[in-house]
Amino acid sequence: MSQATTAAPQRTTAPTGFSMFIYRLKKSLLTPDPYLTVFGVALWLFTWWLLCEGLRVDRFDKIPGPVAVFSELFSRTPFQGISIFKSEYYEHILVSCQRILIAFGIATGVGVPLGLFMGWSKRIRDYAFPILEMLRPIPILAWVPLSILMFPGFEAPVIFLATLASLFVTTLNTMLGVDSIDEAYFRAAGCLGSSNWDIFKNVVVPGALPFIFTGLQISIGVAWFSLVAAEMVSGDLGLGYLIVDSYMNNVTVPMVIGMITLGFVGWITSVMVRMLGNWLMQWHVKALALQGR
Protein backbone atom coordinates (compact mmCIF):
# COMPACT_ATOMS: atom_id res chain seq x y z
CA MET A 1 0.00 0.00 0.00
CA SER A 2 2.63 2.51 1.08
CA GLN A 3 4.88 1.28 -1.71
CA ALA A 4 2.32 2.15 -4.29
CA THR A 5 1.94 5.70 -3.04
CA THR A 6 5.67 6.40 -2.94
CA ALA A 7 6.57 4.66 -6.20
CA ALA A 8 5.20 7.06 -8.79
CA PRO A 9 5.30 10.77 -8.00
CA GLN A 10 2.22 12.40 -9.40
CA ARG A 11 2.49 15.46 -11.56
CA THR A 12 0.27 18.09 -10.04
CA THR A 13 0.98 21.11 -12.22
CA ALA A 14 1.15 21.22 -16.00
CA PRO A 15 4.64 21.67 -17.45
CA THR A 16 5.24 24.95 -19.24
CA GLY A 17 7.36 26.25 -22.10
CA PHE A 18 10.14 24.02 -23.33
CA SER A 19 9.47 21.18 -20.88
CA MET A 20 5.89 21.13 -22.17
CA PHE A 21 7.29 20.69 -25.68
CA ILE A 22 9.53 17.80 -24.55
CA TYR A 23 6.62 16.24 -22.67
CA ARG A 24 4.42 16.36 -25.76
CA LEU A 25 7.23 15.05 -27.98
CA LYS A 26 7.84 12.10 -25.68
CA LYS A 27 4.15 11.37 -25.50
CA SER A 28 3.68 11.52 -29.25
CA LEU A 29 6.67 9.22 -29.87
CA LEU A 30 4.87 6.59 -27.84
CA THR A 31 1.89 6.68 -30.20
CA PRO A 32 1.93 5.34 -33.77
CA ASP A 33 1.15 8.79 -35.24
CA PRO A 34 4.67 10.07 -36.09
CA TYR A 35 5.69 6.71 -37.54
CA LEU A 36 2.59 6.58 -39.71
CA THR A 37 3.38 10.04 -41.03
CA VAL A 38 6.95 9.07 -41.90
CA PHE A 39 5.74 5.90 -43.54
CA GLY A 40 3.09 7.78 -45.51
CA VAL A 41 5.60 10.27 -46.88
CA ALA A 42 8.06 7.50 -47.71
CA LEU A 43 5.39 5.53 -49.52
CA TRP A 44 4.39 8.56 -51.56
CA LEU A 45 8.02 9.34 -52.51
CA PHE A 46 8.62 5.72 -53.41
CA THR A 47 5.56 5.60 -55.69
CA TRP A 48 6.68 8.80 -57.37
CA TRP A 49 10.17 7.35 -57.85
CA LEU A 50 8.81 4.05 -59.12
CA LEU A 51 6.61 5.69 -61.74
CA CYS A 52 9.14 8.21 -63.02
CA GLU A 53 12.57 6.73 -62.41
CA GLY A 54 12.25 3.10 -61.30
CA LEU A 55 9.91 1.60 -63.86
CA ARG A 56 9.85 4.62 -66.19
CA VAL A 57 6.19 4.06 -66.98
CA ASP A 58 5.11 5.43 -70.34
CA ARG A 59 4.44 9.22 -70.23
CA PHE A 60 5.66 9.41 -66.63
CA ASP A 61 9.21 9.14 -67.93
CA LYS A 62 8.92 12.76 -69.12
CA ILE A 63 8.32 13.88 -65.55
CA PRO A 64 11.33 14.42 -63.28
CA GLY A 65 11.45 11.90 -60.45
CA PRO A 66 12.37 12.57 -56.81
CA VAL A 67 16.06 11.82 -57.31
CA ALA A 68 16.34 14.30 -60.15
CA VAL A 69 14.32 16.95 -58.30
CA PHE A 70 16.08 16.73 -54.96
CA SER A 71 19.60 16.43 -56.39
CA GLU A 72 18.85 19.57 -58.40
CA LEU A 73 17.29 21.30 -55.41
CA PHE A 74 20.35 20.73 -53.21
CA SER A 75 22.94 21.25 -55.94
CA ARG A 76 25.35 24.18 -55.84
CA THR A 77 25.39 24.29 -59.63
CA PRO A 78 21.84 23.41 -60.66
CA PHE A 79 21.54 22.20 -64.19
CA GLN A 80 18.25 24.00 -64.83
CA GLY A 81 18.86 27.11 -62.78
CA ILE A 82 16.89 26.70 -59.56
CA SER A 83 18.22 25.36 -56.26
CA ILE A 84 18.44 26.38 -52.63
CA PHE A 85 21.81 27.97 -53.38
CA LYS A 86 20.40 30.35 -55.97
CA SER A 87 19.08 33.74 -54.97
CA GLU A 88 16.34 33.60 -57.61
CA TYR A 89 14.73 30.72 -55.72
CA TYR A 90 14.32 32.87 -52.64
CA GLU A 91 13.24 35.82 -54.71
CA HIS A 92 10.33 33.82 -56.11
CA ILE A 93 9.34 32.69 -52.63
CA LEU A 94 9.70 36.16 -51.15
CA VAL A 95 7.66 37.83 -53.87
CA SER A 96 4.83 35.31 -53.51
CA CYS A 97 4.89 35.59 -49.72
CA GLN A 98 4.73 39.38 -49.90
CA ARG A 99 1.75 39.21 -52.21
CA ILE A 100 0.05 36.71 -49.93
CA LEU A 101 0.70 38.90 -46.94
CA ILE A 102 -0.89 41.91 -48.63
CA ALA A 103 -3.80 39.99 -50.16
CA PHE A 104 -4.56 37.99 -47.03
CA GLY A 105 -4.21 41.14 -44.94
CA ILE A 106 -6.69 43.07 -47.06
CA ALA A 107 -9.08 40.13 -47.25
CA THR A 108 -9.01 39.68 -43.48
CA GLY A 109 -9.18 43.40 -42.76
CA VAL A 110 -12.23 43.83 -44.96
CA GLY A 111 -13.80 40.37 -44.70
CA VAL A 112 -13.89 39.96 -40.94
CA PRO A 113 -15.59 43.30 -40.13
CA LEU A 114 -17.93 42.89 -43.09
CA GLY A 115 -18.87 39.38 -41.99
CA LEU A 116 -19.33 40.47 -38.38
CA PHE A 117 -21.66 43.29 -39.34
CA MET A 118 -23.55 41.11 -41.79
CA GLY A 119 -24.06 38.48 -39.11
CA TRP A 120 -25.01 40.98 -36.47
CA SER A 121 -27.26 43.36 -38.34
CA LYS A 122 -30.08 42.06 -40.46
CA ARG A 123 -30.14 45.30 -42.41
CA ILE A 124 -26.52 45.10 -43.47
CA ARG A 125 -27.01 41.49 -44.41
CA ASP A 126 -30.01 42.34 -46.56
CA TYR A 127 -27.89 44.88 -48.42
CA ALA A 128 -24.74 42.91 -48.89
CA PHE A 129 -25.51 39.21 -48.87
CA PRO A 130 -27.15 38.82 -52.31
CA ILE A 131 -24.23 40.62 -53.96
CA LEU A 132 -21.71 38.50 -52.12
CA GLU A 133 -23.53 35.32 -53.04
CA MET A 134 -23.66 36.32 -56.69
CA LEU A 135 -19.99 37.27 -56.92
CA ARG A 136 -18.74 34.26 -54.96
CA PRO A 137 -19.25 31.51 -57.57
CA ILE A 138 -17.42 33.46 -60.31
CA PRO A 139 -14.07 31.71 -60.72
CA ILE A 140 -10.90 33.71 -60.17
CA LEU A 141 -9.69 33.06 -63.72
CA ALA A 142 -12.81 34.77 -65.03
CA TRP A 143 -11.75 37.90 -63.17
CA VAL A 144 -8.34 38.03 -64.88
CA PRO A 145 -9.27 40.20 -67.91
CA LEU A 146 -11.25 42.63 -65.74
CA SER A 147 -8.49 42.93 -63.20
CA ILE A 148 -5.93 43.69 -65.88
CA LEU A 149 -8.23 46.39 -67.27
CA MET A 150 -8.98 47.81 -63.84
CA PHE A 151 -5.50 47.94 -62.31
CA PRO A 152 -2.23 49.24 -63.69
CA GLY A 153 1.00 47.25 -63.79
CA PHE A 154 1.70 43.64 -62.85
CA GLU A 155 1.40 43.79 -59.11
CA ALA A 156 -2.02 45.25 -58.46
CA PRO A 157 -4.05 42.81 -60.61
CA VAL A 158 -2.28 39.83 -59.06
CA ILE A 159 -2.98 41.03 -55.55
CA PHE A 160 -6.56 41.90 -56.43
CA LEU A 161 -7.18 38.36 -57.68
CA ALA A 162 -5.63 36.74 -54.64
CA THR A 163 -7.58 39.04 -52.32
CA LEU A 164 -10.91 38.43 -53.98
CA ALA A 165 -11.21 34.69 -53.46
CA SER A 166 -9.92 34.90 -49.95
CA LEU A 167 -12.29 37.76 -49.11
CA PHE A 168 -15.40 35.74 -49.94
CA VAL A 169 -14.32 32.82 -47.78
CA THR A 170 -13.46 35.03 -44.82
CA THR A 171 -16.66 37.07 -45.03
CA LEU A 172 -18.94 34.07 -45.32
CA ASN A 173 -17.30 32.15 -42.49
CA THR A 174 -17.33 35.16 -40.21
CA MET A 175 -21.00 35.72 -40.90
CA LEU A 176 -21.81 32.09 -40.18
CA GLY A 177 -19.71 32.43 -37.04
CA VAL A 178 -21.99 35.17 -35.77
CA ASP A 179 -25.02 33.07 -36.70
CA SER A 180 -23.62 30.20 -34.68
CA ILE A 181 -23.60 32.17 -31.42
CA ASP A 182 -26.21 30.90 -29.00
CA GLU A 183 -29.08 33.39 -28.55
CA ALA A 184 -28.74 32.98 -24.78
CA TYR A 185 -25.44 34.90 -24.80
CA PHE A 186 -27.12 37.87 -26.47
CA ARG A 187 -29.94 37.72 -23.96
CA ALA A 188 -27.58 37.40 -21.03
CA ALA A 189 -25.59 40.37 -22.27
CA GLY A 190 -28.82 42.35 -22.66
CA CYS A 191 -29.93 41.49 -19.15
CA LEU A 192 -26.59 42.59 -17.76
CA GLY A 193 -27.16 46.05 -19.17
CA SER A 194 -24.98 46.01 -22.29
CA SER A 195 -25.16 48.65 -24.98
CA ASN A 196 -25.16 47.47 -28.58
CA TRP A 197 -21.47 48.25 -28.80
CA ASP A 198 -20.78 46.21 -25.63
CA ILE A 199 -22.61 43.28 -27.18
CA PHE A 200 -20.60 43.62 -30.36
CA LYS A 201 -17.30 43.68 -28.50
CA ASN A 202 -18.07 41.08 -25.86
CA VAL A 203 -20.40 38.64 -27.60
CA VAL A 204 -20.30 38.99 -31.37
CA VAL A 205 -16.54 39.17 -31.86
CA PRO A 206 -15.35 36.53 -29.38
CA GLY A 207 -18.30 34.26 -30.16
CA ALA A 208 -17.53 34.26 -33.86
CA LEU A 209 -13.79 33.80 -33.39
CA PRO A 210 -13.65 29.99 -33.73
CA PHE A 211 -15.49 30.21 -37.06
CA ILE A 212 -13.40 33.18 -38.15
CA PHE A 213 -10.19 31.23 -37.71
CA THR A 214 -11.55 28.16 -39.44
CA GLY A 215 -12.41 30.55 -42.27
CA LEU A 216 -8.97 32.16 -42.21
CA GLN A 217 -7.26 28.81 -42.56
CA ILE A 218 -9.32 28.03 -45.63
CA SER A 219 -8.92 31.56 -46.88
CA ILE A 220 -5.12 31.53 -46.77
CA GLY A 221 -5.16 28.33 -48.82
CA VAL A 222 -7.54 29.94 -51.30
CA ALA A 223 -5.29 33.01 -51.39
CA TRP A 224 -2.34 30.78 -52.38
CA PHE A 225 -4.06 29.02 -55.19
CA SER A 226 -5.66 32.12 -56.61
CA LEU A 227 -2.31 33.91 -56.33
CA VAL A 228 -0.64 31.21 -58.36
CA ALA A 229 -3.38 31.33 -60.96
CA ALA A 230 -2.90 35.09 -61.14
CA GLU A 231 0.88 34.82 -61.37
CA MET A 232 0.53 32.39 -64.22
CA VAL A 233 -1.45 34.89 -66.21
CA SER A 234 0.30 38.08 -65.31
CA GLY A 235 3.44 38.73 -63.32
CA ASP A 236 7.17 38.55 -63.63
CA LEU A 237 8.22 36.74 -60.47
CA GLY A 238 6.73 34.42 -57.86
CA LEU A 239 6.20 30.70 -57.49
CA GLY A 240 3.27 30.57 -59.88
CA TYR A 241 5.33 32.41 -62.46
CA LEU A 242 8.26 30.01 -61.86
CA ILE A 243 6.03 27.01 -62.54
CA VAL A 244 4.50 28.30 -65.72
CA ASP A 245 7.71 29.88 -66.96
CA SER A 246 9.63 26.61 -66.49
CA TYR A 247 6.96 24.77 -68.43
CA MET A 248 7.14 27.29 -71.27
CA ASN A 249 10.92 26.88 -71.42
CA ASN A 250 10.66 23.12 -71.25
CA VAL A 251 12.62 22.79 -68.02
CA THR A 252 10.55 20.46 -65.92
CA VAL A 253 12.69 20.19 -62.78
CA PRO A 254 12.26 23.81 -61.62
CA MET A 255 8.56 23.40 -62.33
CA VAL A 256 8.30 20.54 -59.85
CA ILE A 257 10.55 22.38 -57.38
CA GLY A 258 8.15 25.32 -57.63
CA MET A 259 5.18 23.09 -56.91
CA ILE A 260 6.78 21.41 -53.91
CA THR A 261 7.96 24.72 -52.50
CA LEU A 262 4.52 26.21 -52.95
CA GLY A 263 2.92 23.34 -51.07
CA PHE A 264 5.42 23.63 -48.28
CA VAL A 265 5.18 27.40 -47.86
CA GLY A 266 1.39 27.25 -48.05
CA TRP A 267 1.32 24.65 -45.33
CA ILE A 268 3.55 26.78 -43.08
CA THR A 269 1.31 29.84 -43.51
CA SER A 270 -1.74 27.77 -42.65
CA VAL A 271 -0.03 26.49 -39.48
CA MET A 272 0.81 30.08 -38.55
CA VAL A 273 -2.82 31.11 -38.87
CA ARG A 274 -3.88 28.15 -36.75
CA MET A 275 -1.32 28.99 -34.06
CA LEU A 276 -2.46 32.60 -33.95
CA GLY A 277 -6.05 31.41 -33.56
CA ASN A 278 -5.18 29.07 -30.71
CA TRP A 279 -3.26 31.81 -28.98
CA LEU A 280 -6.22 34.19 -29.25
CA MET A 281 -8.75 31.57 -28.13
CA GLN A 282 -7.29 30.08 -24.98
CA TRP A 283 -10.81 29.44 -23.71
CA HIS A 284 -11.63 27.39 -26.79
CA VAL A 285 -8.38 25.41 -26.75
CA LYS A 286 -8.73 24.60 -23.06
CA ALA A 287 -12.33 23.49 -23.41
CA LEU A 288 -11.41 21.23 -26.33
CA ALA A 289 -8.40 19.84 -24.48
CA LEU A 290 -10.63 18.83 -21.58
CA GLN A 291 -12.85 16.96 -24.00
CA GLY A 292 -9.73 15.01 -24.97
CA ARG A 293 -9.27 16.62 -28.37
Add this chain to the structure above:
Amino acid sequence: MPNLNTRGALSIRNVTKIYDPEGVNVMAVKDCSMEIAAGEVCMIVGPSGCGKTTLLNAIAGFHSITSGEILLDGELLCGPGKPKADQGAERMVVFQHGALFPWKTLAQNVAYGPRVQGRSSKAEAMEKARDMLAEAGLGNVTEKYPGEVSSGMSRRAEIVRALINDPKVLLLDEPYRAMDALTKSIMHESLLETYDRTKVTIFFIIHDLEEAIFLGDKVHIVTTRPCQLKKTVEVNIPRPRSYQTQSSEEFRHLMEEVNEAVHEEAIKAFQAGERELA
Protein backbone atom coordinates in the same frame (compact mmCIF):
# COMPACT_ATOMS: atom_id res chain seq x y z
CA MET B 1 -40.71 34.71 9.40
CA PRO B 2 -41.30 38.33 8.46
CA ASN B 3 -39.83 39.34 5.19
CA LEU B 4 -38.48 42.86 5.28
CA ASN B 5 -37.73 43.11 1.61
CA THR B 6 -39.80 45.77 -0.09
CA ARG B 7 -38.49 45.55 -3.62
CA GLY B 8 -39.16 43.11 -6.38
CA ALA B 9 -42.96 42.73 -6.31
CA LEU B 10 -44.13 41.40 -9.66
CA SER B 11 -47.69 41.75 -10.91
CA ILE B 12 -48.67 39.78 -13.94
CA ARG B 13 -52.13 40.94 -15.00
CA ASN B 14 -54.24 39.28 -17.65
CA VAL B 15 -51.27 38.56 -19.86
CA THR B 16 -51.96 36.95 -23.21
CA LYS B 17 -49.33 35.98 -25.73
CA ILE B 18 -50.14 34.78 -29.21
CA TYR B 19 -47.33 33.48 -31.35
CA ASP B 20 -47.65 33.61 -35.07
CA PRO B 21 -45.32 31.04 -36.55
CA GLU B 22 -45.94 30.51 -40.26
CA GLY B 23 -49.34 32.11 -40.32
CA VAL B 24 -50.94 29.95 -37.65
CA ASN B 25 -51.83 31.65 -34.40
CA VAL B 26 -50.72 29.75 -31.34
CA MET B 27 -51.91 30.98 -27.99
CA ALA B 28 -49.08 30.33 -25.55
CA VAL B 29 -50.40 32.30 -22.60
CA LYS B 30 -54.04 33.20 -22.08
CA ASP B 31 -55.30 35.77 -19.62
CA CYS B 32 -52.75 34.76 -17.03
CA SER B 33 -52.56 36.67 -13.74
CA MET B 34 -50.19 36.20 -10.83
CA GLU B 35 -49.13 38.33 -7.91
CA ILE B 36 -45.65 37.77 -6.60
CA ALA B 37 -44.82 39.61 -3.39
CA ALA B 38 -41.50 41.32 -2.79
CA GLY B 39 -38.91 38.83 -1.61
CA GLU B 40 -41.03 35.81 -2.34
CA VAL B 41 -39.71 32.56 -3.72
CA CYS B 42 -42.27 31.69 -6.30
CA MET B 43 -42.13 28.38 -8.11
CA ILE B 44 -43.89 27.89 -11.42
CA VAL B 45 -44.89 24.33 -12.17
CA GLY B 46 -46.67 23.05 -15.26
CA PRO B 47 -46.46 20.64 -18.16
CA SER B 48 -43.60 20.90 -20.63
CA GLY B 49 -44.05 23.50 -23.30
CA CYS B 50 -47.07 25.09 -21.65
CA GLY B 51 -45.82 28.66 -21.93
CA LYS B 52 -43.96 29.14 -18.65
CA THR B 53 -40.84 30.22 -20.45
CA THR B 54 -42.93 32.58 -22.58
CA LEU B 55 -44.00 34.27 -19.38
CA LEU B 56 -40.42 34.51 -18.19
CA ASN B 57 -39.31 35.90 -21.54
CA ALA B 58 -41.97 38.58 -21.29
CA ILE B 59 -40.82 39.61 -17.82
CA ALA B 60 -37.17 39.66 -18.89
CA GLY B 61 -37.96 41.64 -22.03
CA PHE B 62 -36.91 39.02 -24.56
CA HIS B 63 -40.38 38.75 -26.10
CA SER B 64 -43.39 40.98 -26.43
CA ILE B 65 -46.83 40.23 -25.04
CA THR B 66 -50.06 40.48 -27.00
CA SER B 67 -52.21 41.97 -24.24
CA GLY B 68 -52.29 42.48 -20.50
CA GLU B 69 -49.58 44.08 -18.41
CA ILE B 70 -46.64 43.23 -16.22
CA LEU B 71 -45.53 45.53 -13.41
CA LEU B 72 -42.47 45.51 -11.22
CA ASP B 73 -42.88 47.43 -7.96
CA GLY B 74 -45.81 49.29 -9.48
CA GLU B 75 -43.88 50.37 -12.55
CA LEU B 76 -45.06 49.18 -15.91
CA LEU B 77 -42.61 46.80 -17.59
CA CYS B 78 -44.81 46.01 -20.51
CA GLY B 79 -48.46 46.52 -21.24
CA PRO B 80 -50.75 48.45 -23.55
CA GLY B 81 -48.70 50.64 -25.88
CA LYS B 82 -45.44 48.98 -24.86
CA PRO B 83 -45.62 45.32 -25.81
CA LYS B 84 -41.99 44.53 -25.01
CA ALA B 85 -40.23 45.30 -21.75
CA ASP B 86 -36.78 46.85 -21.81
CA GLN B 87 -34.06 44.48 -20.72
CA GLY B 88 -32.48 45.59 -17.52
CA ALA B 89 -30.23 44.48 -14.73
CA GLU B 90 -32.98 44.63 -12.09
CA ARG B 91 -34.43 41.46 -13.63
CA MET B 92 -31.64 38.93 -13.99
CA VAL B 93 -32.17 35.68 -15.86
CA VAL B 94 -30.35 32.44 -15.15
CA PHE B 95 -30.72 30.41 -18.30
CA GLN B 96 -31.80 26.84 -18.86
CA HIS B 97 -28.56 25.75 -20.49
CA GLY B 98 -26.29 28.28 -18.82
CA ALA B 99 -25.06 31.41 -20.47
CA LEU B 100 -21.77 32.31 -18.90
CA PHE B 101 -19.64 33.69 -21.71
CA PRO B 102 -17.25 30.84 -22.49
CA TRP B 103 -14.62 33.32 -23.70
CA LYS B 104 -14.40 35.09 -20.36
CA THR B 105 -13.03 33.74 -17.10
CA LEU B 106 -15.47 33.34 -14.23
CA ALA B 107 -14.23 36.58 -12.66
CA GLN B 108 -14.53 38.47 -15.95
CA ASN B 109 -18.04 37.07 -16.41
CA VAL B 110 -19.12 38.23 -12.97
CA ALA B 111 -17.46 41.63 -13.39
CA TYR B 112 -19.13 42.14 -16.77
CA GLY B 113 -22.42 43.61 -15.51
CA PRO B 114 -21.05 46.36 -13.26
CA ARG B 115 -18.47 47.19 -15.90
CA VAL B 116 -20.82 47.71 -18.85
CA GLN B 117 -23.37 49.50 -16.70
CA GLY B 118 -20.58 51.91 -15.83
CA ARG B 119 -21.20 51.38 -12.13
CA SER B 120 -17.57 50.73 -11.32
CA SER B 121 -14.16 50.70 -12.94
CA LYS B 122 -12.77 47.53 -14.40
CA ALA B 123 -10.38 46.96 -11.50
CA GLU B 124 -13.07 47.52 -8.87
CA ALA B 125 -15.49 45.26 -10.68
CA MET B 126 -12.91 42.49 -10.94
CA GLU B 127 -12.08 42.79 -7.27
CA LYS B 128 -15.71 42.63 -6.23
CA ALA B 129 -16.28 39.73 -8.60
CA ARG B 130 -13.43 37.76 -7.04
CA ASP B 131 -14.74 38.50 -3.55
CA MET B 132 -18.26 37.39 -4.42
CA LEU B 133 -17.03 34.24 -6.14
CA ALA B 134 -14.94 33.41 -3.10
CA GLU B 135 -18.02 33.91 -0.92
CA ALA B 136 -19.84 31.36 -3.08
CA GLY B 137 -17.01 28.88 -2.61
CA LEU B 138 -15.45 29.51 -6.01
CA GLY B 139 -12.37 31.37 -4.79
CA ASN B 140 -9.86 29.04 -6.40
CA VAL B 141 -11.38 28.96 -9.89
CA THR B 142 -11.96 32.68 -10.49
CA GLU B 143 -9.42 32.80 -13.31
CA LYS B 144 -10.69 29.67 -15.06
CA TYR B 145 -12.89 29.62 -18.13
CA PRO B 146 -16.42 28.17 -17.80
CA GLY B 147 -15.37 25.26 -20.02
CA GLU B 148 -12.79 24.24 -17.44
CA VAL B 149 -15.01 23.95 -14.37
CA SER B 150 -17.85 21.60 -13.48
CA SER B 151 -21.41 22.42 -14.52
CA GLY B 152 -22.33 22.91 -10.86
CA MET B 153 -19.60 25.48 -10.42
CA SER B 154 -20.47 27.34 -13.58
CA ARG B 155 -24.15 27.54 -12.58
CA ARG B 156 -23.19 28.86 -9.23
CA ALA B 157 -20.97 31.44 -10.91
CA GLU B 158 -23.89 32.41 -13.12
CA ILE B 159 -26.00 33.15 -10.07
CA VAL B 160 -23.14 35.23 -8.68
CA ARG B 161 -22.99 37.08 -12.00
CA ALA B 162 -26.67 37.87 -11.58
CA LEU B 163 -26.45 38.88 -7.91
CA ILE B 164 -23.52 41.27 -8.29
CA ASN B 165 -25.98 43.58 -10.08
CA ASP B 166 -28.21 43.68 -7.02
CA PRO B 167 -31.32 42.63 -8.97
CA LYS B 168 -34.88 42.99 -7.73
CA VAL B 169 -35.94 39.72 -9.28
CA LEU B 170 -34.07 36.59 -10.17
CA LEU B 171 -35.67 34.70 -13.05
CA LEU B 172 -34.61 31.08 -13.23
CA ASP B 173 -35.59 28.88 -16.12
CA GLU B 174 -34.91 25.41 -14.84
CA PRO B 175 -31.21 25.99 -14.59
CA TYR B 176 -30.52 22.71 -12.83
CA ARG B 177 -32.48 20.46 -15.12
CA ALA B 178 -29.59 18.57 -16.64
CA MET B 179 -27.80 17.94 -13.36
CA ASP B 180 -27.56 14.75 -11.40
CA ALA B 181 -29.59 14.57 -8.20
CA LEU B 182 -26.62 15.06 -5.88
CA THR B 183 -25.28 18.16 -7.60
CA LYS B 184 -28.80 19.48 -7.83
CA SER B 185 -29.38 19.18 -4.09
CA ILE B 186 -26.14 21.10 -3.49
CA MET B 187 -27.25 23.77 -5.97
CA HIS B 188 -30.60 24.10 -4.22
CA GLU B 189 -28.98 24.46 -0.83
CA SER B 190 -26.69 27.16 -2.13
CA LEU B 191 -29.62 28.94 -3.76
CA LEU B 192 -31.53 28.90 -0.48
CA GLU B 193 -28.49 30.20 1.32
CA THR B 194 -28.19 32.98 -1.24
CA TYR B 195 -31.84 33.78 -0.78
CA ASP B 196 -31.52 33.94 3.00
CA ARG B 197 -28.73 36.45 2.54
CA THR B 198 -30.26 38.66 -0.15
CA LYS B 199 -34.02 38.09 0.09
CA VAL B 200 -34.26 38.70 -3.63
CA THR B 201 -37.57 37.84 -5.29
CA ILE B 202 -37.23 34.55 -7.13
CA PHE B 203 -39.32 33.45 -10.10
CA PHE B 204 -38.35 29.86 -10.67
CA ILE B 205 -39.62 27.60 -13.44
CA ILE B 206 -39.25 23.99 -12.40
CA HIS B 207 -40.52 20.54 -13.27
CA ASP B 208 -39.77 18.59 -10.16
CA LEU B 209 -42.64 18.98 -7.69
CA GLU B 210 -40.70 17.92 -4.64
CA GLU B 211 -38.04 20.49 -5.38
CA ALA B 212 -40.67 23.12 -5.99
CA ILE B 213 -42.19 22.63 -2.55
CA PHE B 214 -38.80 22.34 -0.90
CA LEU B 215 -37.59 25.64 -2.33
CA GLY B 216 -40.68 27.78 -2.63
CA ASP B 217 -42.88 30.03 -0.56
CA LYS B 218 -45.60 29.54 -3.09
CA VAL B 219 -46.05 27.01 -5.85
CA HIS B 220 -48.03 28.29 -8.80
CA ILE B 221 -49.41 25.48 -10.89
CA VAL B 222 -50.21 26.53 -14.43
CA THR B 223 -52.36 24.82 -17.01
CA THR B 224 -51.25 23.27 -20.23
CA ARG B 225 -51.14 25.57 -23.25
CA PRO B 226 -52.52 28.17 -23.24
CA CYS B 227 -50.83 28.89 -19.94
CA GLN B 228 -53.09 30.10 -17.15
CA LEU B 229 -52.85 30.01 -13.39
CA LYS B 230 -54.63 26.91 -12.17
CA LYS B 231 -53.86 26.78 -8.51
CA THR B 232 -51.56 28.34 -5.95
CA VAL B 233 -50.26 26.26 -3.10
CA GLU B 234 -48.72 28.08 -0.16
CA VAL B 235 -45.81 26.40 1.51
CA ASN B 236 -45.74 27.40 5.15
CA ILE B 237 -42.77 25.34 6.16
CA PRO B 238 -40.41 27.69 8.03
CA ARG B 239 -36.94 28.50 6.72
CA PRO B 240 -34.16 27.57 6.86
CA ARG B 241 -35.26 24.25 5.48
CA SER B 242 -33.08 21.20 5.33
CA TYR B 243 -33.43 17.92 3.58
CA GLN B 244 -35.18 16.45 6.63
CA THR B 245 -38.11 18.70 5.77
CA GLN B 246 -38.93 16.46 2.87
CA SER B 247 -39.92 13.55 5.07
CA SER B 248 -42.35 15.55 7.21
CA GLU B 249 -46.08 14.99 7.23
CA GLU B 250 -46.76 18.54 6.10
CA PHE B 251 -44.49 18.15 3.14
CA ARG B 252 -46.19 14.98 2.01
CA HIS B 253 -49.55 16.63 2.31
CA LEU B 254 -48.49 19.54 0.11
CA MET B 255 -46.96 17.12 -2.32
CA GLU B 256 -50.28 15.34 -2.76
CA GLU B 257 -52.08 18.60 -3.31
CA VAL B 258 -49.66 19.80 -5.97
CA ASN B 259 -49.38 16.43 -7.60
CA GLU B 260 -53.09 16.13 -8.13
CA ALA B 261 -53.35 19.49 -9.86
CA VAL B 262 -50.29 18.95 -12.04
CA HIS B 263 -51.17 15.44 -13.02
CA GLU B 264 -54.45 16.55 -14.49
CA GLU B 265 -52.67 19.09 -16.67
CA ALA B 266 -49.95 16.67 -17.62
CA ILE B 267 -52.52 14.29 -19.02
CA LYS B 268 -54.18 17.07 -20.99
CA ALA B 269 -50.83 18.18 -22.34
CA PHE B 270 -49.89 14.66 -23.31
CA GLN B 271 -53.14 14.11 -25.12
CA ALA B 272 -52.85 17.40 -26.97
CA GLY B 273 -49.38 16.28 -27.97
CA GLU B 274 -48.37 19.73 -29.15
CA ARG B 275 -44.81 20.59 -29.85
CA GLU B 276 -43.10 22.68 -27.17
CA LEU B 277 -42.61 26.32 -27.93
CA ALA B 278 -39.20 27.80 -27.53
